[in-house]
Amino acid sequence: MSAASTVRGRVVKVTGGGLFRWLAFGVFWGYLVVRWLYQWVGADLLGMDPRAPLLPVETFRTLATTWDGTRIGGLFSFLRVAGDALPAAVTGTWLTIILTVVAMAAGLVIAVPLAVTRVYGGPVTRWAALGYTELIRGTPLLAQLFVLYYGLSLSATLRELPFVGEGFIPAQAALVAMIGFIINSSAYQAEYIRSALQSVEVGQLTAGRAVGLSKLQTIRRIVLPQGLRYGIPGWSNELVYLIKYSSLAAFITVPELYKRTRDIASGNFRYFELLVVAGVIYLGLVLSASALMGRVEQRVAIPGLGE
């Protein structure tokens, strides 16, 4: 079974022409970066409220009232509500990105040795690695988060640690979510890398040993470099999944993108506008990740390997 077939569905294929796509990415990331800088630094420099929207929300409001009852009025009232919510949503997006990136990186660091033990380990270690991956992949992420946050009340212990919640270090709830995502993602990544390693022809291993390389060297120099390339589609699919599943952190009070938009919606009941704002940002993150991984896959590709 090729690596691709264990992939949980396909990577989101980025459609749309070249120029349009880059323009859209430019506007999307441009706005996010400007907004972040404004909130962290700009607001204090300019002596403005960091939570104030940059978009002309007031003009949307007036236009909405003047054209009230018409389609255009509806549009402007949509833009007003969305504009009002964007500052909070974008702050949450930063946390969503941090959660995803850290969990993917730390997950990879755990997944590679895990996968190598699954394929080349001794019986005991192999069984342990299999047990870990099957247990994590067999239970829902949300249940895992609840075990960590409510079950073990991990956050209470984390809260005592000195650096938690200071400056850029997220508060304890987010750290619990991060730990949960790292554990969860490491199991899925280990599965992709394991099946990628197994799709490296056996001949490669024997060839390495024939040249006199030790088992470990062969794994590091020959099998892993090829295996990791086979694993890229699976890995990038996991990245896309984690961006979306990071929204589950909302249920253990982590103020990331989804929670912030939902909290606003539960206040003003404008679920349509808020879901669209969150949905568009998630879509932007997912399409950017897919495009980025597509480029990485091309640059790293070796002719004739992994088709």
Place this chain on the structure above:
Amino acid sequence: MGAQSGTTGEETIQDELIANGELEESNYTSYDNYVLAVEDLENGNIDAIVIDEPVGDTFANQRPVEVAFIYETNEQYGFGMRTDDDDLTTAVNEGLQTVRDDGTYEDLTAEWFGS
């Protein structure tokens, strides 16, 4: 500080504390429901929650928490209905009136909301 999202308790925290800078926004957590808020209060994740008085009293009797103080917002309790649902509204109001006239209203208030 904690509160259930979308409640007047949350609004009070947003307007009275966060807006005028007395409380850092990162120090406020909103919860799906107030029971989760009390759990986190017990776990020590948050130091205080803003909640409706009667619910606060019940938790105070059941759990190792206490009511710090009452912040009077003279909010009223009410039934939420669709604006165009007139016959339901009249039916509920009539029912309320009869319950008030024959005294059951006081008994229920005493029973469920204490003194």
Place this chain on the structure above:
Amino acid sequence: MTLLEFADVHQSYGEEEVLDGISFGVDRGAVEVIIGPSGSGKSTLLRCVNRLTDIDSGDIRLDGTSIYARDENELRQQVGMVFQDFNLFAHLTALENVTLGLRRVRGFSKEEAVADAHDHLERVGLLEQAESYPAELSGGQKQRVGIARALAMDPEIMLFDEPTSALDPELVGEVVSVMRDLAEEGMTMLVVTHEMGFARSTASRLTFLDDGRLVEQGPPEQLFERPEHERTGTFLRRLTELHGGIDR
């Protein structure tokens, strides 16, 4: 009497001219063998006859009427095709591979289809393998089922697209003998192949294609012994060394 006629057929893939003005006719009952180096356009020419590939200009006529003037499914009932890599329906038994066309295309009832399919499988010597799946058959057996499947449509002409090049040498014989029997029974055949043995012994005419153009046409003896064009000679000599002895 000409059954199939190519009239100035042009076809290009991007800027590359794959078929550059091919015109010739194939008589009813004839065995036309097309030879030439790879990339000469022989397979493409074959695939144009049953419209698996479209042409840019010119015309192809079957029984006097253009193949583009009628419904392509009806056309394909009259034009059987055997593929280089067999393309048997992997999820169906040998029998079902033959009955599927009979029932879905020719509207046979279940019993008629099974009976007719048994006859065709017997004709290619595979009656016992009727219930086996393609993956359980040898290459030679698969190709013979492919022939039976095409024959079941009762076509007027049979196209063979390098039928033996995917086979191990020792299996080529069983397929070539079935093709020879067909030729003797008077089936019109258009065959693209490197099997010089078959070409020399059974072909009524050889057509040498190169670079999308018809270089030379004539009976096998003429092209093998006294080729008019030098390129035909060198191609045939190189091929005979490659494929060993002449009469297989």
Place this chain on the structure above:
Amino acid sequence: MLLQSGAWEYIAANWVYLGWGLVFTVCLTAVSVVLGFLLGLPAGIIETYGSGYSRGLVERAGVLVRGTPIVIILVAFYFLFPLTIAAFWAAALGLGIRSAAYQSQIFRGALQSVGDGQMEAARSVGMSKLDAIRRVTVPQALRRSIPGFQNEFTIVLKDTSVAYAIGLGELLTRGTNLYLTEQGNTAVLEIFLAISAVYFVLTMTTNLSLDALGRRFAIPGGEGR
């Protein structure tokens, strides 16, 4: 927080309540996967054989659904649906449509792996394109999609837990409700471990049974696995 014995009695005492949650989860999974199949297969076929316009439409819809977190899809169906459908059907619709967006990719991959040779062989015998799809390529693609389908089945099963977001009485929501009762909150770790164990058993059994299904449908000696 040690595992207290009292906690397990408490969970055992509420096994009926949790049991119904399990029934909810299994039904929701089944309905969503079937809906995902009914929408996903045609979408997969259109993405493989469709003409420019219809294919482009299905592809963009797929990208949109696959690019949206499942919790947003569920909440959207729950709140935005004009007709007051029960939470169960909002969740089933949301999970079903998201599952369809992934199943379409499984079927598209499987259809493409069947190869053009099969389609050409069917057409060369005179079969119409639609007949060839129905009788030749799809039957083979379905067999090849079993591993992908098995994967998707367990994903939907686990993702039913996200119906917590709309307060649907499935397994995890009931576990949380149990936790939030007065006696429950001392048994919180045991409750969520028990619930996770149930999901684990459910995933294992579905994987094993789908493995058996795959073997039974495999074509003898063939690579149809």
